[in-house]
Amino acid sequence: MLLPRPHLLRPFLALAAGAFALTSPRLAAQAVRTGTVAERFQLLCANCHGKNLEGAMAPSMLDDVWTNGGDDESLAKSIRTGFPDKGMPAWGAAIPDKEIRAMVIYIRELRAKAAREKTQFVKPADSMTAQSELHAYQLNTWVGGLKEPWSLAFLSPTQAVVTEKRGYLYLIENGKLADRPLSGVPAVDTGGQAGLFDVVPHPDYAKNGWLYLAFSDPQQNADGAKVSLTRIIRGKIKDGALIDQQTIYQGKLEHYIKAGGVHFGGRIAFDRQGYLFFTIGERGQGPHAQDIARPNGKVHRLHDDGRIPTDNPFVGDAKTDTTIWSYGHRNPQGLAFHPITGELFDAEHGPRGGDELNLVKKGLNYGWPVITYGMNYDGTAMVDITAKAGMEQPLTYWVPSIAPCGANFYTGDLFPKWKNQLFVASLAAEELRRVEIVGGKVVAQEIIFKSIGRIRHVIGGPDGALYVLLPNRIARITPAP
Ligand code: HEC
Incomplete structure (x- = not known):
């Protein structure tokens, strides 16, 4: 040869x-x-x-x-x-x-x-009719003049409230933003990703008037250093002020992490029984998400008045944080209960290529940072395993990352084919996503629109319209005329 x-x-x-x-x-x-x-x-x-x-x-x-x-x-x-x-x-x-x-x-x-x-995405502008797979719609500015609105809540058919990250809570009446923010709202840490986060009414708001707020609470630790961690309060609106305030949740000072920084979570949701669930991101401390003695990197569960339910998964163990419902989360900023099944879903920011949608269950570990589908943002490797015994798999994950923020199920009547489907707001990809979940599985996804700005939240209104929070306005999505 x-x-x-x-x-x-x-x-x-x-x-x-x-x-x-x-x-x-x-x-x-x-x-x-x-x-x-x-x-x-x-x-x-x-x-x-x-x-x-x-x-x-x-x-x-x-x-x-x-x-x-x-x-x-x-x-x-x-x-x-x-x-x-x-x-x-x-x-x-x-x-x-x-x-x-x-x-x-x-x-x-x-x-x-x-x-x-190769795909053309709709970039809806006011008065323009846009087509999606299931419905033709219009997106119009509902309330302008805002700066980084974080969350929106409807209190009655004519009244809503909106939070701005920088620490303001505004009343909106008949689609008109109040001239000035409500007074009495506590000072918040606004460094980095910190700020005023979710606002959610009590399920019995019409009777009791309780409004819940999540924010990063500026404090000082024993060494005099500025620290912050998510705090939850409730209060009532009266004459342009937030009065009768009560602290519902406040982490322990020894667990506080220096002010500012990343991954605060900050979303609140009530289930049908009236339990209050809320999220705290891992604050950039990955391993803390696995440590059930710490509050960060967790979904938590409380009674509406802040008492710890005795059937929480880690009650009875002195070495744990007993408000914890589930752990191993990175930065969950979407939290929503399915309107029919009552199941809890969270959308969370993962590392690059590792954003997740999870079905959140009592006491379970969602794996961060031990398992992930992502890598470091600078393109260096993170871990090579995406699954491990004792750790839950996401329902879906997004590659490339979309930076999912608020998420809610649509329950209105204006868009019949969207009923009970999940809508996810995305920051980095500037997308509004529709996610169809059947039998606990994601069966379809659609980008409703893209590239008109970072979207922080999406929520259905009492009028059946879908409201999205863009960088400096709230837009309202209604069926095409
Ligand atoms: C010298 C040429 C060459 C280089 C360099 C090379 N590949 Fe390939 N690669 C091939 C060829 C030829 C095949 C087709 C093999 C076949 O027909 O089954 C292939 C197949 C593959 C496949 C399987 C595709 C399939 O259809 O199943 C993957 C994945 C892949 N390469 C990834 C990579 C990656 C990642 C690198 C860099 C680390 C790389 N390759 C470098 C020549 C190359």
């Missing part, structure tokens, strides 16, 4: 044809030590697969034709073991598993980006 067999020759041909392709696992080993997943992909893979996965000497990864399986595990295996006889080196020895996991997420992002570029 004079010539090497073709399958031995092919990698060298590929290298020659690829000119700069780093097909050598030794060079790969150097490349993984530095740089982001994007840089690594461009260096190690793009020459054969194309800069945007469009294909070159290797097949495109944009079509849905996968010769070796298209699920995450198959992609990871293709990368790990390669196809030496077809010209693709095995990367497993050079690239650690969690970097391979990051590569899979990156491939998913590039695929979604390519699909998105």
Whole structure:
């Protein structure tokens, strides 16, 4: 035999044809030590697969034709073991598993980006009719002149309240914003992602007038340092002021984390029995989400007056935080009960590629930061496992990340085909999403519109319209005339 067999020759041909392709696992080993997943992909893979996965000497990864399986595990295996006889080196020895996991997420992002570029999204403007899959609609500005509105609540057919992140609570009467915010609202920490968060009326508001607020409470710790953590209060509106205030929840000072920063959660929801649920993000302290002695990275449950229900999952254990309902959450900012089944759903900000929708159940662990579908925002790897015994799987996760914020089920009559479907507001992707959940599974999703601004919340009004909170206004979605 004079010539090497073709399958031995092919990698060298590929290298020659690829000119700069780093097909050598030794060079790969150097490349993984530095740089982001994007840089690594461009260096190690793009020459054969194309800069945007469009294909070159290797097949495109944009079509849905996968010769070796298209699920995450198959992609990871293709990368790990390669196809030496077809010209693709095995990367497993050079690239650690969690970097391979990051590569899979990156491939998913590039695929979604390519699909998105081919899709036209509606950018609704006032008085313009827009079409969605199930309903034609109009989006019109309802209340303008706001700055970063965070939450909206309807108190009666003519009265609503809106919070602004910077600490203001305003009354809206017959669609008109009050000239000045309500007085008496406590001072809030507004550094970073901190601020005034949710406002929710008691389920019996018409009778008792209680209004609940969540905010980051500025305090001082024993060393005199400025610290903050989510606090929940309730009060009543009278003559332009919030009066009769009571603290419903306040974390312990030893658990307070320095003021400002990230991941506060801050959403409140009542269930049918009148229990109050609320979220606290992990405050950028991933491991705290797994520590049931701490309040951050959790969904909590209380009676409406702040008492701790005796059937909460960790009651009776002196070393735990007994208000906890579920744990292992990163930054849950959407919290909603299904109008028919009464099940609790949370939408939470994950790391890059790891935003989640969860079905939240008593005492369960949702896995952050031990398992996640995401990677670090700078494109470096995080973990290589997405599942583990004793940890719950999300119902769905979003790649690329959309930064889900408020979420609510639509229960009105104006859009019959949207009834009981979940709507999710997204910050980074500036999308309003419709999520159809059947039998505890996500069966369909639609982007209703995109790119008219970051959306912090979505909620149905007593008039059956859907209201969305944009960066400086509230828009109202009604059927097309
Ligand atoms: C020297 C060229 C070359 C390089 C470099 C290369 N590949 Fe490949 N790759 C191929 C070829 C050829 C195939 C097709 C194998 C087949 O037909 O089954 C392939 C297949 C794949 C598949 C499976 C596709 C399918 O349809 O099942 C994945 C995933 C993949 N490559 C990812 C990567 C990643 C990630 C990198 C960089 C770390 C990379 N490849 C680098 C040539 C290359």
